[in-house]
Amino acid sequence: MMLPLSLLAPLLVMVGAAVPWAWLRRSAAVLSPAAVLPAVVLTLTTPTAELEVPWLLFGTVFRMDAVARPLVLIAAALYGAALAAVTWRRGPEPTLAAFLLATYLGTVGAYLAADTVAFYLSFAVLSFSAAGLVIHHRTPQAHRATVIYLVMTVLSETALLGGLLLTVDAGGALLADAPAAIAASDRSALISALLLIGFGVKAGLAPLHLWLPLAHPAAPPAASAVLSGVMVKVGIVGWLRFLPAGDSADIARLLLLLALAGAFLAVGVGLMQDDPKVILAYSTISQLGFISAVLAAGLLMPSSSGATTTAVVLYAVHHGLAKGALFLGVPVVRRHGRGVTGIPVLLGMAWAGLSLAGAPWTSGAFAKYDAKYAVADLPALAGLLPLVATGSTLLLLRLARVLWRGERATEKVDGLFGAWLLLCLLGTGLPWWIGTGWLELQPPTWDAATLWDSTWPVLLALLLAAPLTWLVGRVPAVPPGDIVVPLETAAGLLRSSGGAGLARVYTGTAQVARAWGRGWSRSAGLVRDGVAFMETRTRLWTPTGMAVLVLLAVLLLVLLFAGGWSP
Numbered sequence: 267m268m269l270p271l272s273l274l275a276p277l278l279v280m281v282g283a284a285v286p287w288a289w290l291r292r293s294a295a296v297l298s299p300a301a302v303l304p305a306v307v308l309t310l311t312t313p314t315a316e317l318e319v320p321w322l323l324f325g326t327v328f329r330m331d332a333v334a335r336p337l338v339l340i341a342a343a344l345y346g347a348a349l350a351a352v353t354w355r356r357g358p359e360p361t362l363a364a365f366l367l368a369t370y371l372g373t374v375g376a377y378l379a380a381d382t383v384a385f386y387l388s389f390a391v392l393s394f395s396a397a398g399l400v401i402h403h404r405t406p407q408a409h410r411a412t413v414i415y416l417v418m419t420v421l422s423e424t425a426l427l428g429g430l431l432l433t434v435d436a437g438g439a440l441l442a443d444a445p446a447a448i449a450a451s452d453r454s455a456l457i458s459a460l461l462l463i464g465f466g467v468k469a470g471l472a473p474l475h476l477w478l479p480l481a482h483p484a485a486p487p488a489a490s491a492v493l494s495g496v497m498v499k500v501g502i503v504g505w506l507r508f509l510p511a512g513d514s515a516d517i518a519r520l521l522l523l524l525a526l527a528g529a530f531l532a533v534g535v536g537l538m539q540d541d542p543k544v545i546l547a548y549s550t551i552s553q554l555g556f557i558s559a560v561l562a563a564g565l566l567m568p569s570s571s572g573a574t575t576t577a578v579v580l581y582a583v584h585h586g587l588a589k590g591a592l593f594l595g596v597p598v599v600r601r602h603g604r605g606v607t608g609i610p611v612l613l614g615m616a617w618a619g620l621s622l623a624g625a626p627w628t629s630g631a632f633a634k635y636d637a638k639y640a641v642a643d644l645p646a647l648a649g650l651l652p653l654v655a656t657g658s659t660l661l662l663l664r665l666a667r668v669l670w671r672g673e674r675a676t677e678k679v680d681g682l683f684g685a686w687l688l689l690c691l692l693g694t695g696l697p698w699w700i701g702t703g704w705l706e707l708q709p710p711t712w713d714a715a716t717l718w719d720s721t722w723p724v725l726l727a728l729l730l731a732a733p734l735t736w737l738v739g740r741v742p743a744v745p746p747g748d749i750v751v752p753l754e755t756a757a758g759l760l761r762s763s764g765g766a767g768l769a770r771v772y773t774g775t776a777q778v779a780r781a782w783g784r785g786w787s788r789s790a791g792l793v794r795d796g797v798a799f800m801e802t803r804t805r806l807w808t809p810t811g812m813a814v815l816v817l818l819a820v821l822l823l824v825l826l827f828a829g830g831w832s833p
Contacts, residue, residue, distance in 0.1 A: 469501030529555025
């Protein structure tokens, strides 16, 4: 991690620096894609690498394992492509590169963290650094998206901090001990619920997904590629690392229910959108629902947790490359989608779309094939999951329609085009290599039954496309962010009605205060009059009392002597 930090430092320190120092910032930006090379080398050469830093925090440990290794490699590929897209062009963007490097450190740190404190620190760095990606363009849309993103992030961090503190208190300081510690804790259900919320915001779990459809259209394409392709997977990894299989079955069932709701409802909302990046954002929510459902199946059935974990990792690898290519491909299509250059662009986008839909001979078919058999012990779920591919195909058809009708762009996308092409090339073979080599999975045999299983969801989408397009044009459109709009309306009404209520409370309390003041004024006047009366009587009775005392003393002496008193 030293190389990313060494490149990040001049990008941040030189912000606003004098012109003579600007060359250092530009040079650091141009070199920033090289920051991912150590991670690439590490994943390829040292599958069990481990780093202990006993003096950092409470003793920090980073470790490569079967879950982290593929995800770190995909993160390096996507971040490298994103950094190249924003720096290898005319007018590089050092500030954007700085935030990409910061989120890269948080992402890789969370994947590799072997202790709870290091995981939380990396997660927090990732979460708050990503706000710089969302607000980058500083438009009103970006400001609104960033506000909502930060609200959801604070909610996530608060729930996560509470859950992880309870985890450590139960004996889960190391990630390897965390699931057993949570299962044995008296507060197991509470911890699992907090972790469900904390990681659910990042993983786009319905109804905590509402920041995603707003952040993607606001952020630059390169930022959207890593947001959707890599960063949201940190929430999935959090569930894999902490939630105990076989324990808190109610939490697992709730996760499964919410995952399936997001997988299917996101399709309906996404079909109503006219912005390509919003459509892709809802596609991400649907795909994350698929991944979360497979993960929940492993929590419900501990005997299959190993199979579901590898299925989740393979799907995350495939989805990261395909979705990253689609996000980077949006500006590429707008610039190079016509003419001679349109042929490779069309082929690349077609590959990414077919792969995301799970068409035969694509990495998506491999990932869906493995996921189907991983959840075979839940026949109902195994029957529902292929329909997610139908929804994905419908969203991709909507994306193609919107892109085809969209305006052509004229700005240069030189670095972006190369980054997009790299992700397309990697996506055609890398998931297969990781799945068969690193995860030791068997690829599909492509017999008639397997071909039909991967084909019929796509064919069903083609049959439904026309009637759904007709229907979507005749129903009220749902704005991006869906439930954000009624929540914002409710907040506005609460603010206005709350302000009026506060004004009424202020008026009422002011009246009470005035009445109270008048009462105390009257009471003080009575007390003052009483004191004055007593003082007057005291002045009158003082000499009289003295005379009486003198008279009594004289009478006493007379009686004593008259009575013959003697000592």
